[in-house]
Amino acid sequence: MNNEPSLLDTFFEECEDLIIALSDGLTEMRDGQADNETINAVFRAVHSIKGAAGAFALDDLVNFAHKFETVLDDVRAQRLAPDDSLLRTLQRAGDMLADLVDNARNATPANRALVDPVLAELQAFLGPEEDTATDEFVFEPMSLDLGGQDDTSPVYRISFTPGRTFYALGHDPLLLILAIQDLGPTEICVTANDLPNNFSNLHWDDGYLTWTITLSGPVSDLPIREIFQFVDDLCDLRIENNECAPFAQTTFPDHPPQPEPESGPTTDAPQRGLKDEQAERTAIKPTTTLRVDPERIDRLINAVGELIINQSVISQRLQEAALPNSSELFADLDDYKLLAREIQEGVMAIRAQPVKPLFQRMLRIAREASDATGKSVVLITEGETTEVDKTVIERLADPLTHMIRNAIDHGIESPEKRIKSGKAQQGIIRLSASQRSGSIVIEIADDGAGLNRPQIRDTAIKKGLIADDTILSDQEIDQLLFAPGFSTAAEVTNLSGRGVGMDVVKTTITGLGGRVAISTVPGRGTTFSITLPLTLAVMDGMIINVSGQTMVVPITNILETIRPSQTDLSKIGLNNDLLRIRGDYVPIIDLAERLGHAPPGRPLTDRVLLLIQTESIAQCALAVDDIYDQRQVVVKSLQGNYGYILGVSGATILGDGKIALIIDPEAITNTTSVQSQIAQPTEGGRSYVAA
Amino acid sequence: MSPPDENTQGTQLEFVTLVAGGQNFCIEITQIREIRRWSPVTILPHSPSHVLGVINLRGAVIPIIDLAAKLGFDRISPTERHVIIITAIEDRIVGLLVESVSEILGVRSDMVRETPRSPDDTTMRAILGVIAVGDDMTKVINLSTLLTNSEPVAA
Numbered sequence: 001m002n003n004e005p006s007l008l009d010t011f012f013e014e015c016e017d018l019i020i021a022l023s024d025g026l027t028e029m030r031d032g033q034a035d036n037e038t039i040n041a042v043f044r045a046v047h048s049i050k051g052a053a054g055a056f057a058l059d060d061l062v063n064f065a066h067k068f069e070t071v072l073d074d075v076r077a078q079r080l081a082p083d084d085s086l087l088r089t090l091q092r093a094g095d096m097l098a099d100l101v102d103n104a105r106n107a108t109p110a111n112r113a114l115v116d117p118v119l120a121e122l123q124a125f126l127g128p129e130e131d132t133a134t135d136e137f138v139f140e141p142m143s144l145d146l147g148g149q150d151d152t153s154p155v156y157r158i159s160f161t162p163g164r165t166f167y168a169l170g171h172d173p174l175l176l177i178l179a180i181q182d183l184g185p186t187e188i189c190v191t192a193n194d195l196p197n198n199f200s201n202l203h204w205d206d207g208y209l210t211w212t213i214t215l216s217g218p219v220s221d222l223p224i225r226e227i228f229q230f231v232d233d234l235c236d237l238r239i240e241n242n243e244c245a246p247f248a249q250t251t252f253p254d255h256p257p258q259p260e261p262e263s264g265p266t267t268d269a270p271q272r273g274l275k276d277e278q279a280e281r282t283a284i285k286p287t288t289t290l291r292v293d294p295e296r297i298d299r300l301i302n303a304v305g306e307l308i309i310n311q312s313v314i315s316q317r318l319q320e321a322a323l324p325n326s327s328e329l330f331a332d333l334d335d336y337k338l339l340a341r342e343i344q345e346g347v348m349a350i351r352a353q354p355v356k357p358l359f360q361r362m363l364r365i366a367r368e369a370s371d372a373t374g375k376s377v378v379l380i381t382e383g384e385t386t387e388v389d390k391t392v393i394e395r396l397a398d399p400l401t402h403m404i405r406n407a408i409d410h411g412i413e414s415p416e417k418r419i420k421s422g423k424a425q426q427g428i429i430r431l432s433a434s435q436r437s438g439s440i441v442i443e444i445a446d447d448g449a450g451l452n453r454p455q456i457r458d459t460a461i462k463k464g465l466i467a468d469d470t471i472l473s474d475q476e477i478d479q480l481l482f483a484p485g486f487s488t489a490a491e492v493t494n495l496s497g498r499g500v501g502m503d504v505v506k507t508t509i510t511g512l513g514g515r516v517a518i519s520t521v522p523g524r525g526t527t528f529s530i531t532l533p534l535t536l537a538v539m540d541g542m543i544i545n546v547s548g549q550t551m552v553v554p555i556t557n558i559l560e561t562i563r564p565s566q567t568d569l570s571k572i573g574l575n576n577d578l579l580r581i582r583g584d585y586v587p588i589i590d591l592a593e594r595l596g597h598a599p600p601g602r603p604l605t606d607r608v609l610l611l612i613q614t615e616s617i618a619q620c621a622l623a624v625d626d627i628y629d630q631r632q633v634v635v636k637s638l639q640g641n642y643g644y645i646l647g648v649s650g651a652t653i654l655g656d657g658k659i660a661l662i663i664d665p666e667a668i669t670n671t672t673s674v675q676s677q678i679a680q681p682t683e684g685g686r687s688y689v690a691a
Numbered sequence: 692m693s694p695p696d697e698n699t700q701g702t703q704l705e706f707v708t709l710v711a712g713g714q715n716f717c718i719e720i721t722q723i724r725e726i727r728r729w730s731p732v733t734i735l736p737h738s739p740s741h742v743l744g745v746i747n748l749r750g751a752v753i754p755i756i757d758l759a760a761k762l763g764f765d766r767i768s769p770t771e772r773h774v775i776i777i778t779a780i781e782d783r784i785v786g787l788l789v790e791s792v793s794e795i796l797g798v799r800s801d802m803v804r805e806t807p808r809s810p811d812d813t814t815m816r817a818i819l820g821v822i823a824v825g826d827d828m829t830k831v832i833n834l835s836t837l838l839t840n841s842e843p844v845a846a
Contacts, residue, residue, distance in 0.1 A: 595737070637752070638735075642752075645738070646737055647736060651745060658731075658733060659733040661735070
């Protein structure tokens with residue numbers, strides 16, 4: 001119809017949604033939760049892709065979708081029972097369909113070697129006699145039982161009022177009417193009731209005409225809807241079946257709502273009609289969404305960041321101005337702060353997206369990995385609605401892929417072994433996301449054999465990562481997995497080979513301000529948990545002074561601040577100070593020393609201790625020189641222009657325009673222990689720590 | 692960003708000449724965003740000696756590198772009179788501390804000579820070519836080599 005590139009783009013965007021719906025439905029079918037509506041939704045998704053692909057002459061896609069759809073139709077009509085092998089084939093077909101859409105988008109030819117076996121599998125379920133159907137789909141009438149009520153009534157009344165955008169996009173009502181005439185004998189009448197009485201009110205680019213077409217002929221309403229498929233959100237369209245009294249509203253899934261380039265007052269009525277239709281189309285598009293260029297959001301986020309910095313500049317200036325405390329300015333300033341925070345939260349919420357699409361990609365990764373290894377594995381996803389910053393989602397894809405593959409390749413045992421150790425033959429991997437007090441936690445838990453610590457240790461020794469007489473605790477051995485240059489049996493199996501090791505996983509997560517932790521129970525499985533900050537852009541921080549440098553410590557890590565008296569302090573050995581707090585002893589870490597700054601030479605009693613808690617250690621006290629303030633800071637990355645600095649998670653800009661580094665308490669408290677031990681022997685590892 | 696191409700003879704190029712470590716250097720003008728006076732930096736922990744720290748450039752965090760130290764000369768002890776050249780290399784923005792900036796030099800690309808071969812040292816590797824200016828000469832700094840290899844390996 002209209003081969004504008006923008007329309008093609010819309011098609012691909014729509015395909016993404018459809019493929020998610022498809023994948024959703026297939027997962028439900030796999031889990032045995034599917035009802036008829038699910039199967040219908042899957043069918044509609046495939047059918048919509050096929051329909052639109054046909055209009056763009058994407059033949060590979062159309063042929064494949066057709067075959068897929070035919071099988072689904074049989075499932076829907078209960079001619080085929082959804083048993084295991086069929087479901088597996090459907091899953092594979094779903095993956096393949098996604099691939100073909102990608103191929104079409106990138107204008108690369110489909111890989112026949114991959115497509116044909118899946119086509120053959122689908123064909124196997126159809127039996128041989130269906131072959132002729134393959135080429136049936138051209139952009140022409142085709143009788144496909146979709147509504148169930150079509151056979152009874154041969155007369156349709158089509159009422160069609162194009163809106164302003166219809167004409168603005170260059171559509172021609174005549175072409176549509178001609179296409180309808182091709183379907184059968186028609187009676188056409190046009191009404192101009194909407195024309196304004198006073199012609200000076202006439203907008204030249206608006207639509208005022210309504211065509212009413214009476215079509216008789218042995219057709220269902222499907223071909224009519226296909227004619228209007230690309231314009232029915234641009235015009236007020238009613239297709240009425242004369243034998244069935246009420247309006248048959250468009251239920252055929254079509255374009256998602258597009259942001260209208262403009263909408264004049266006169267197009268209001270068609271728009272309202274459109275909204276009603278959307279409400280009925282819930283089967284495929286559960287939520288009405290707005291597509292926004294991410295760049296616009298980024299601009300907004302930057303502006304909000306500047307707003308918050310500006311707010312701290314103003315509050316600093318006000319304090320310097322020595323106004324009387326009763327001044328109402330301070331109350332106004334507080335309002336300003338609250339508003340700024342509200343705006344910031346709102347903007348961040350725009351960027352937040354559910355992890356669902358990411359998890360769905362993992363379902364596929366797991367399927368492929370289990371096929372490749374010959375292990376039977378099911379991936380169960382939980383907390384798919386958890387929302388995470390878009391950037392985080394994008395950057396998590398590679399690490400998660402790697403970890404899922406690892407879990408299947410190394411974590412889950414072979415079926416024979418599993419049976420021998422009394423487990424179900426099918427391995428289970430749980431991928432879950434949840435929100436825990438200011439952080440997002442993503443866990444990948446397998447029920448496999450657990451980490452083989454002696455083997456990890458041997459490998460590390462063999463690769464020269466540790467000396468062979470190093471004594472390591474269990475946790476330290478686990479951490480070896482993340483050491484650069486470490487990789488277990490990876491080379492041997494055909495699963496890896498992407499050159500991504502666990503060290504890259506860790507670097508990526510650290511780059512996002514997150515952490516990875518491992519817990520493993522021999523014989524019972526291994527859990528990797530990734531903890532990520534809720535937002536990347538803003539956090540609450542304590543502004544501190546360390547050797548004359550202003551720095552920020554995240555509030556989430558700080559339990560309390562203490563000004564110690566001499567009796568609270570004691571020493572172990574020469575340099576290790578301990579703080580006694582409520583009967584417990586916690587180690588004191590001098591932040592200045594840890595960051596390589598000159599020690600201030602002030603006694604601890606003259607300094608402030610921040611009692612902090614992190615994932616890896618219970619508690620410890622960071623010695624800093626002064627505490628200035630507690631406020632919201634905008635996190636700026638150092639990675640882009642500089643690189644990773646151990647112990648520093650980013651930087652922020654203070655009210656006076658100076659930069660303050662944001663401390664990563666986790667990394668600070670960990671520096672002496674495992675990391676330096678692992679890193680020292682290799683040159684690469686060394687630079688990781690020291691650089 | 693790209694080295695002056697010998698094949699496209701006669702293309703007009705513009706360079707900003709500067710002094711670092713007492714010697715003349717220049718940087719292609721398209722790589723330079725702006726030139727600022729020195730202002731105090733925020734020190735970065737665990738950084739190599741040529742990295743002075745970071746500054747706030749209208750909301751962006753920009754690392755400042757002592758060009759003299761980077762090229763193997765003595766470190767500059769920055770004062771108000773020193774100058775920071777803000778450069779853009781690929782996606783990164785980096786500030787270079789230099790002793791002074793002199794002028795804009797317009798030359799044809801065929802006037803940029805290949806660097807004479809000499810023992811490989813830090814300075815030589817970062818030089819793209821030389822330009823004769825009257826009796827003197829100035830060296831074209833290859834920012835990509837200078838900065839991509841230098842920056843802390845982020846593992």
